[in-house]
Amino acid sequence: MISIKNLHKSYKDNSIEQVVFENVSYDFSSHGVYSIVGSSGSGKTTLLNLISGLDVFDKGSIHLDQKSLGEMSVEEKSMLRKDTFGFGYQFHYLLENLTIHENCVAACSGQENQQIDEILRELGIDHIRDKYPSKVSGGEKQRASIARALSKKPKILILDEPTGNLDQENSLIVQDFLLAYARKNKSLVIYATHDIEFAKRADKSLNIIEKSISE
Numbered sequence: 010m011i012s013i014k015n016l017h018k019s020y021k022d023n024s025i026e027q028v029v030f031e032n033v034s035y036d037f038s039s040h041g042v043y044s045i046v047g048s049s050g051s052g053k054t055t056l057l058n059l060i061s062g063l064d065v066f067d068k069g070s071i072h073l074d075q076k077s078l079g080e081m082s083v084e085e086k087s088m089l090r091k092d093t094f095g096f097g098y099q100f101h102y103l104l105e106n107l108t109i110h111e112n113c114v115a116a117c118s119g120q121e122n123q124q125i126d127e128i129l130r131e132l133g134i135d136h137i138r139d140k141y142p143s144k145v146s147g148g149e150k151q152r153a154s155i156a157r158a159l160s161k162k163p164k165i166l167i168l169d170e171p172t173g174n175l176d177q178e179n180s181l182i183v184q185d186f187l188l189a190y191a192r193k194n195k196s197l198v199i200y201a202t203h204d205i206e207f208a209k210r211a212d213k214s215l216n217i218i219e220k221s222i223s224e
């Protein structure tokens with residue numbers, strides 16, 4: 010479903026070029042769970058941003074089904090993200106003027122759906138349903154951001170360190186939930202993590218090393 014071919018990605022800062030990916034090719038299938046590990050600064054977040062069209066690459070191609078990301082306009086990529094992707098990022102992007110529940114509803118284009126309460130319950134955050142993001146803890150916000158990402162049942166779920174702010178108990182709740190979700194809905198879930206035990210629970214674990222991806 011996501012096909013990366015001969016990808017090159019570098020950042021240019023004050024005319025200094027930093028190469029992050031060099032001639033990377035990899036195919037993700039249409040469903041399944043993939044983890045991405047690699048040392049800090051190796052390119053995990055960059056890879057997630059490239060796959061979802063949030064960042065641009067220098068050379069090569071990324072195809073999502075038959076669509077070539079490199080040939081899509083900013084608007085087309087934004088539509089694609091809205092229709093196909095769900096995101097759970099460590100810097101959660103919850104809307105501060107909406108409650109946790111309202112944030113989830115907003116992610117489904119304003120459509121109320123029964124599943125939202127079920128997701129909040131399963132993630133152990135139903136008690137903060139009607140609270141505003143500024144009134145909940147960091148770990149609760151992180152789970153709320155995952156709940157919001159899942160509310161619209163995305164075909165592809167992208168998570169950047171989804172358990173990064175959580176204690177062991179809540180980390181396991183989130184892990185179990187995400188793995189069960191992916192299997193039940195036959196979606197594609199790709200997450201970056203520094204937690205090696207969590208990484209091993211994916212169907213495939215990818216390591217970013219020396220500007221490349223290895224399984």
Ligand SMILES: Nc1ncnc2c1ncn2[C@@H]1O[C@H](COP(=O)(O)OP(=O)(O)OP(=O)(O)O)[C@@H](O)[C@H]1O
Pocket residue numbers: 020021022027029047048049050051052053054055056
């Ligand atoms: N917008 C940017 N401009 C310039 N350099 C960047 C930018 N974003 C990332 N980088 C650099 O690209 C490299 C990869 O960064 P990335 O954020 O993808 O790493 P990461 O694997 O997610 O790290 P971490 O585990 O710390 O989150 C790093 O060296 C980083 O400094």
Ligand SMILES: [Mg+2]
Pocket residue numbers: 053054055169201
């Ligand atoms: Mg990162």
